[in-house]
Amino acid sequence: MNAATGFVHDLTYNFLSETAVWILFGVLLAVSLVGQVWERRQRLAAGLRPRPWVEIVFRLVILGVITGIAVQVFNSYTSSPGVPLALVIFIAVVVFFDILIRRTTYGRHVLAVGGNVEAARRAGISVWLIRTSVFVIAGAMAAIGGIFSTSQLLSVSQQTGGTNTVLYAIAAAVIGGTSLFGGRGSAYSALLGILVITSITNGMALLSLPSATQFMVTGGVTLAAVTLDSLSRRGQRASGRG
Numbered sequence: 001m002n003a004a005t006g007f008v009h010d011l012t013y014n015f016l017s018e019t020a021v022w023i024l025f026g027v028l029l030a031v032s033l034v035g036q037v038w039e040r041r042q043r044l045a046a047g048l049r050p051r052p053w054v055e056i057v058f059r060l061v062i063l064g065v066i067t068g069i070a071v072q073v074f075n076s077y078t079s080s081p082g083v084p085l086a087l088v089i090f091i092a093v094v095v096f097f098d099i100l101i102r103r104t105t106y107g108r109h110v111l112a113v114g115g116n117v118e119a120a121r122r123a124g125i126s127v128w129l130i131r132t133s134v135f136v137i138a139g140a141m142a143a144i145g146g147i148f149s150t151s152q153l154l155s156v157s158q159q160t161g162g163t164n165t166v167l168y169a170i171a172a173a174v175i176g177g178t179s180l181f182g183g184r185g186s187a188y189s190a191l192l193g194i195l196v197i198t199s200i201t202n203g204m205a206l207l208s209l210p211s212a213t214q215f216m217v218t219g220g221v222t223l224a225a226v227t228l229d230s231l232s233r234r235g236q237r238a239s240g241r242g
Contacts, residue, residue, distance in 0.1 A: 011089070011151040015082035018075050024088065025071055029064055036060075086148055093144075098187035110134060115183025164215065171222040172197045180226055197221070 016024070036059065040050045074083045101107035112120040113130045121127050176193025178185030200221065204214045 008147060008151045011148060012084060012086045013151075014085045016085065016088065017082055021071050021075065021083045024083075025067055028067060029060060032063055033060060086151065090148075093141075094187045094191055101186060106130075106133075111183055111185075113182075114179075114185075164218070167215070167218060167222070168197055168201065171218055171225075174222055174225040181230075 033056075036051065036056045040056070043050045071083065101110065109120070109125050109130050112123065112125060113127050117127055120130075172193035173185070173190050174180060174193065175196050176185075176189035176191070178190060178193070197218065200217065201214065204217060209217075
């Protein structure tokens with residue numbers, strides 16, 4: 001096994017120790033606390049209504065309970081205790097893109113271009129540059145996803161990901177609340193959509209439903225999410241005109 005093959009293999013089959021996992025758990029809570037306090041100070045400096053301390057504490061408690069339970073479950077495995085390295089990298093990517101979208105000027109420009117191209121152009125945003133950069137990032141994420149898929153399956157072929165991967169990716173984003181019309185979405189909402197669509201597909205697989213039925217159910221859920229998004233957008237436009 002050469003270095004490159006070993007690296008790809010270790011992405012999925014390398015587990016962090018219990019001590020390292022709990023250290024990461026504490027770092028995650030500390031980073032979350034610092035981020036929320038920093039956001040509160042920014043809102044106060046801008047003269048906006050800050051988030052109450054009760055809500056900040058509540059968010060930290062919920063995050064701590066959910067993360068703590070997940071860590072305990074991973075550490076309780078007898079065959080391979082600890083959190084997989086791939087999961088840690090995945091969470092880091094989600095947090096990074098959440099900060100990129102919600103906390104940076106670039107993220108606001110992306111949402112602006114998605115919401116209204118002409119308004120973004122008139123505001124001085126380079127629409128061509130934003131679109132190109134988004135496609136580059138999407139292509140890079142697809143390549144990284146392919147590497148993780150190879151690490152999990154320990155094999156790769158030209159047919160890998162060519163069946164329902166695109167459908168599941170779109171369904172996860174839409175179910176999570178990302179608008180197909182642009183201008184709305186977040187990394188955490190996409191993560192929620194991933195959990196929902198994965199639960200549905202795994203449930204259908206356990207029931208041994210035919211592939212055609214699985215495609216129809218997934219397409220139906222996606223259609224329902226798109227319909228709700230369209231109705232919601234139409235309602236917002238109507239209220240805006242009023």
